[in-house]
Amino acid sequence: MSRNVRFHATGDAGVLRLDEVDVPAPVKGEVRIRARALGLNRAEVMFRTGQYVVDPVFPSAIGYEASGIVDAVGPDVDHVSAGDAVSVVPAFAMTDYGVHGELVLAPAHAVVRHPDSLSWEEAAAVWMQYITAYGGLIDIAGLGAGDTVLLPAASSSVGLASIQVARMVGATPVALTRTSAKREQLLEVGAAAVIAAQEEDVVARVLDLTNGRGARVAFDPVGGPGVAQLAAAAAPGGIIVNYGALDPRDMALPVMDVLGKHLTLRGYELFEITKDDARRRAAIDFVLDGLSRELLRPVIDRTFTLDEIAAAHRYLEASAQVGKIVVTIPE
Structure with missing residues (x-):
């Protein structure tokens, strides 16, 4: 079982729960990831409060960004393997996948091996x-x-x-x-x-x-x-x-x-970028080039633990940060 962030009704950060869920094996075109860090975005606040471009389906998973270790891959996935250090590109709907949790599924096209120079926290703060x-x-x-x-x-x-x-x-x-x-x-x-x-x-x-x-x-x-x-x-x-x-x-x-x-x-x-295969590849190549040359480097404002997920959302909503808010998950 895995503790994953879900909510059962729209509302303030208090609606977020750590539910025990059974994460299935990945099917064709999926990757299962044991997360080490989660990146927070304003889009998740809007989704949680019912103000986003899509409405949640309850109980709803949440989260666009995570970094961690590939736990398993589905059939026909050959660009990453079990044991790889990866991070997740927001290239899916949160009504299909939500990657804030200990063990999560993501579509294979959204999973990227990131430079070894990045910490888990930095890798979770890259793609959005x-x-x-x-x-x-x-x-x-x-x-x-x-x-x-x-x-x-x-x-x-x-x-x-x-x-x-x-x-x-x-x-x-x-x-x-x-x-x-x-x-x-x-x-x-x-x-x-x-x-x-x-x-x-x-x-x-x-x-x-x-x-x-x-x-x-x-x-x-x-x-x-x-x-x-x-x-x-x-x-x-x-x-x-x-x-x-x-x-x-x-x-x-x-x-x-x-x-x-x-x-x-x-x-x-x-x-517009992440759901178009050619434009997504060009974007990923640009970012990886910048990261490898250290011209791009994520700025982390503050980290929270998974148990503090509601507090992390409240901190994001206060708009006092300079940089990214990241939630960490210990091994």
């Missing part, structure tokens, strides 16, 4: 953040050398990953955050500049940093009325890639900025 950043910045926006990119909510795991991805391709990452409290931490992880949106004139700072041209790319998980600032700070021909709704209010775009600067607003979600 770096593929999200790769997809929005590289695959869609074509970010490259000489570009300036604006990164709202920059202290999130995806924000920090985006700083590193931008640096990897020679772009200039400008971190946006609400106050200056996290300024030094953001500079330490590679931000070229930090703008505290509640304390500074965002548009004036961006224009100053770009010699009046503006930023070609904005990678935005916030949405809401604040998108107007991103449009005003954008360069002619710029693109705003929106990948979240931390502010659930409707966007308000200044039409003359959109028309006069020929701006593009593009909605984006991770699964």
Whole structure:
């Protein structure tokens, strides 16, 4: 039997339980993993509270990211073997698989052998953040050398990953955050500049940093009325890639900025990349290359034990972290 995270009704973190479950042997196209660490994401909070793109089916498993040791493989799985150290790419629906638990099943296409240099905690913090950043910045926006990119909510795991991805391709990452409290931490992880949106004139700072041209790319998980600032700070021909709704209010775009600067607003979600075989392989190759050259390195804010899973969710919801929240499972 395995203790796996499940919930039997939507609600706050208190609905999460460690249920004893019998995990079956993997069938064709599946891998069974004995987990060592679990990565937490805001998507799991939304799923748990019934605010996600799919509704849970009870009792519901949960979790997109895990690292651990392959326990068994199903027929026709030949890219990993029992005993391999692997981590899981979010390339499935949580209504089909949930990988937060001691012994879990995952679809084989979502299981990757990661570099030996990563700890279990780091390996559980790789794929959601770096593929999200790769997809929005590289695959869609074509970010490259000489570009300036604006990164709202920059202290999130995806924000920090985006700083590193931008640096990897020679772009200039400008971190946006609400106050200056996290300024030094953001500079330490590679931000070229930090703008505290509640304390500074965002548009004036961006224009100053770009010699009046503006930023070609904005990678935005916030949405809401604040998108107007991103449009005003954008360069002619710029693109705003929106990948979240931390502010659930409707966007308000200044039409003359959109028309006069020929701006593009593009909605984006991770699964555009991870559910497309060719794009997923390209993303994995990009991330593995960055990890192997130590240009990408997950930032861990805090770890919790499996018994503290509810506390870990509450900490994530408080939005005080700089980096990834990881849950550990001892051997």
